[in-house]
Amino acid sequence: MSKGNQVLEEITSKEYEHGWNVNLEADEAPMGLNEGTVRFISAKKGEPEWLLEWRLKAFRLWEKMKEPTWPNVSYPAIDYQNIIYYSAPKKKATLNSLDEVDPELVKTFEKLGISITEQKRLTGVAVDAVIDSVSVATTFKEKLGELGIIFCSFSEAVKEHPELIKKYLGSVVPMNDNYFAALNSAVFSDGSFCYIPKGVRCPMELSTYFRINAANTGQFERTLIVADEGSYVSYLEGCTAPMRDENQLHAAVVELYTMKDAEIKYSTVQNWYPGDKNGKGGIYNFVTKRGLCFGDHSKISWTQVETGSAITWKYPSCVLKGDYSVGEFYSVAVTNNYQQADTGTKMIHIGKNTRSRIVSKGISAGKSQNSYRGQVHVLKRASNARNHSQCDSLLMGDQCGAHTFPYIDVENNSARIEHEATTSKIGEDQIFYCLQRGIDEEAAVALIVNGYAKEVLNQLPMEFAVEAQKLLALTLEGSVG
Amino acid sequence: MLTIKNLHAKVGEKAILNGIDLKVNAGEVHAIMGPNGSGKSTLASVLAGREDFEVTNGEVDFLGKNLLELDPEDRAREGIFMAFQYPVEIPGVSTINFMKTALNQIREYRGQQALDAVSFLQLMKEKMKLVEINQSLLSRSLNEGFSGGEKKRNEIFQMAMLEPKLAILDETDSGLDIDALRIVANGVNKLRNKNNATIVVTHYQRLLDYIVPDYVHVLYNGKIVKSGSKELALELEAKGYDWIKKEVAVA
Ligand SMILES: Nc1ncnc2c1ncn2[C@@H]1O[C@H](COP(=O)(O)OP(=O)(O)O)[C@@H](O)[C@H]1O
Ligand SMILES: [Mg+2]
Numbered sequence: 001m002s003k004g005n006q007v008l009e010e011i012t013s014k015e016y017e018h019g020w021n022v023n024l025e026a027d028e029a030p031m032g033l034n035e036g037t038v039r040f041i042s043a044k045k046g047e048p049e050w051l052l053e054w055r056l057k058a059f060r061l062w063e064k065m066k067e068p069t070w071p072n073v074s075y076p077a078i079d080y081q082n083i084i085y086y087s088a089p090k091k092k093a094t095l096n097s098l099d100e101v102d103p104e105l106v107k108t109f110e111k112l113g114i115s116i117t118e119q120k121r122l123t124g125v126a127v128d129a130v131i132d133s134v135s136v137a138t139t140f141k142e143k144l145g146e147l148g149i150i151f152c153s154f155s156e157a158v159k160e161h162p163e164l165i166k167k168y169l170g171s172v173v174p175m176n177d178n179y180f181a182a183l184n185s186a187v188f189s190d191g192s193f194c195y196i197p198k199g200v201r202c203p204m205e206l207s208t209y210f211r212i213n214a215a216n217t218g219q220f221e222r223t224l225i226v227a228d229e230g231s232y233v234s235y236l237e238g239c240t241a242p243m244r245d246e247n248q249l250h251a252a253v254v255e256l257y258t259m260k261d262a263e264i265k266y267s268t269v270q271n272w273y274p275g276d277k278n279g280k281g282g283i284y285n286f287v288t289k290r291g292l293c294f295g296d297h298s299k300i301s302w303t304q305v306e307t308g309s310a311i312t313w314k315y316p317s318c319v320l321k322g323d324y325s326v327g328e329f330y331s332v333a334v335t336n337n338y339q340q341a342d343t344g345t346k347m348i349h350i351g352k353n354t355r356s357r358i359v360s361k362g363i364s365a366g367k368s369q370n371s372y373r374g375q376v377h378v379l380k381r382a383s384n385a386r387n388h389s390q391c392d393s394l395l396m397g398d399q400c401g402a403h404t405f406p407y408i409d410v411e412n413n414s415a416r417i418e419h420e421a422t423t424s425k426i427g428e429d430q431i432f433y434c435l436q437r438g439i440d441e442e443a444a445v446a447l448i449v450n451g452y453a454k455e456v457l458n459q460l461p462m463e464f465a466v467e468a469q470k471l472l473a474l475t476l477e478g479s480v481g
Numbered sequence: 482m483l484t485i486k487n488l489h490a491k492v493g494e495k496a497i498l499n500g501i502d503l504k505v506n507a508g509e510v511h512a513i514m515g516p517n518g519s520g521k522s523t524l525a526s527v528l529a530g531r532e533d534f535e536v537t538n539g540e541v542d543f544l545g546k547n548l549l550e551l552d553p554e555d556r557a558r559e560g561i562f563m564a565f566q567y568p569v570e571i572p573g574v575s576t577i578n579f580m581k582t583a584l585n586q587i588r589e590y591r592g593q594q595a596l597d598a599v600s601f602l603q604l605m606k607e608k609m610k611l612v613e614i615n616q617s618l619l620s621r622s623l624n625e626g627f628s629g630g631e632k633k634r635n636e637i638f639q640m641a642m643l644e645p646k647l648a649i650l651d652e653t654d655s656g657l658d659i660d661a662l663r664i665v666a667n668g669v670n671k672l673r674n675k676n677n678a679t680i681v682v683t684h685y686q687r688l689l690d691y692i693v694p695d696y697v698h699v700l701y702n703g704k705i706v707k708s709g710s711k712e713l714a715l716e717l718e719a720k721g722y723d724w725i726k727k728e729v730a731v732a
């Protein structure tokens with residue numbers, strides 16, 4: 001260890017020893033981030049020593065890293081010492097009826113066609129016992145248990161299945177992968193863990209909705225999904241309902257791991273608070289998502305519908321290590337008002353005969369900026385790799401921006417890489433054509449946008465797709481004319 | 482049904498319609514002819530409510546309503562249909578989906594219930610037969626990769642679905658071979674009845690052999706300079722438009 005680091009370490013641990021009081025009774029960590037914070041979080045969660053050490057290692061790496069500046073987004077500097085990194089899961093205040101909920105929120109729910117029961121659940125209104133999601137979740141869990149599927153919170157998994165966590169945590173996204181991944185590794189609050197045993201096809205879509213204690217996993221969520229040989233799972237993250245959150249900074253990590261012949265299909269609908277019309281407020285969403293197709297003939301497919309957040313920095317990627325493995329990325333990213341999104345994917349071809357497919361549909365409205373950033377990397381031993389990328393941008397109005405940054409890096413000349421990109425505008429001609437058939441402008445925009453994004457929306461599970469369609473329309477409401 | 486009085490319209494500083502008068506009654510077919518650039522499409526667009534054109538003078542009454550005050554979608558819901566000269570493509574949206582959306586919005590405006598899937602399908606099947614169009618075309622992205630003939634046939638299919646009171650067909654014959662022309666014209670004829678009316682915009686007489694008009698009007702420099710019976714179309718075919726231009730110049 002260099003002298004400088006030694007001094008640094010001394011100072012930080014000293015601070016912990018003296019100045020920093022670990023009050024385990026407290027519901028919240030004191031503001032700021034130092035080694036003490038990390039120890040506090042780990043102690044609070046009753047974690048084993050090895051996990052604490054893992055977090056601390058990540059923290060020390062993070063301290064030496066710099067926040068990336070290459071994304072095509074701009075925001076005021078984040079003061080990492082001005083954030084509370086842990087607060088105990090609080091029970092939302094229970095309300096008696098929907099009348100007590102913010103009417104704006106209820107209006108949005110209605111437009112999305114979210115059922116009354118679901119509205120109540122999301123806003124913390126007491127729901128009667130029969131349809132209580134907890135009881136649904138219990139039945140659900142029993143059914144999964146029979147198949148040997150593990151689906152639980154990350155904290156629970158650390159306690160119940162430490163050997164699996166130890167083996168796979170950080171195996172796809174190393175703690176020093178990037179600034180935000182390191183931060184997450186140091187302070188992650190909770191998240192989901194899922195393991196599908198050999199040869200099991202998960203009979204239902206797994207969604208955090210069905211996981212007890214899923215609320216309040218906090219701003220540093222961690223998800224790990226492992227699909228053993230020949231298994232299959234479809235996983236849904238997020239929901240179309242608007243997510244109000246006090247935390248401005250979110251830095252999640254998602255790791256997917258598929259063995260031979262296994263497949264993971266991961267779908268996300270992200271609808272976090274994007275800030276107001278003038279660009280005030282909104283969530284900064286810096287996510288690291290990566291899948292490792294470890295075994296031959298394995299497959300990982302990412303589908304995302306991104307409509308929320310003030311700033312999105314997100315590149316769900318696939319490392320195609322197994323021969324004949326397949327990676328897919330289907331994305332719709334919508335930005336409106338002052339939102340900024342820099343999103344895309346990386347397809348790393350390592351194995352032979354690996355295939356990847358990228359379909360990215362950007363939609364920009366208002367004064368927003370929407371960038372696609374994609375990398376296709378074919379390594380030397382990856383003979384006969386194939387990639388097809390389709391990156392389309394749709395502009396609404398003339399104050400927004402769409403940008404495409406494709407990086408193609410081929411070290412094996414048997415590779416076949418195809419890249420197509422288009423930029424189009426919602427034409428007045430298209431809108432007028434709809435109007436002339438009696439379709440009003442709002443419905444016309446919805447129709448055109450959903451048509452444009454169809455290839456991606458088709459990848460979503462049925463019910464999710466219907467909600468996502470409404471969500472797209474809602475996000476763009478009032479952005480034409 | 483439709484009464485246009487002294488209609489003037491411009492785009493930017495350019496006056497395109499310079500005082501149009503026209504009366505169309507239920508059950509009638511009117512043909513509007515005239516050389517390229519005379520303002521035929523503009524007239525159709527103004528009636529449909531396209532905002533690029535500014536109406537500077539005149540009145541339009543449609544079934545007792547001031548048409549110029551209505552939004553374009555409400556004009557459609559009141560029963561005006563325009564078959565476009567150049568139908569636009571809408572990627573990812575099938576004709577079926579498009580028509581379902583349109584029909585249900587129109588029905589809602591009229592205080593009717595949305596059609597259930599079965600009734601919609603039934604209606605669609607019936608209209609498909611009428612315009613000899615097959616379902617595979619209707620399942621494809623609207624107008625995307627359609628041939629000229631398919632686009633026009635699709636326009637007539639939409640017209641059949643929406644059952645307008647007044648249909649305005651803008652150059653529906655252009656780009657059609659003789660068989661396609663016959664199919665399209667047949668469709669239009671089958672949809673004619675004593676309660677609806679049709680305005681056929683064309684600059685060839687050919688279409689009028691199939692869709693026989695009650696009146697023919699010649700539009701030139703944004704004005705109707707001559708009106709007559711269907712024989713006028715034949716005369717135009719034989720003599721060309723120069724003859725009209727000369728007459729206008731003399732007057
Ligand atoms: N959007 C527009 N901007 C400028 N000029 C236009 C526009 N639309 C039509 N025009 C002009 O108006 C005139 C009439 O056009 P149009 O109505 O399309 O004629 P027609 O259908 O009889 O061929 C033409 O000179 C055309 O160039
Ligand atoms: Mg024309």
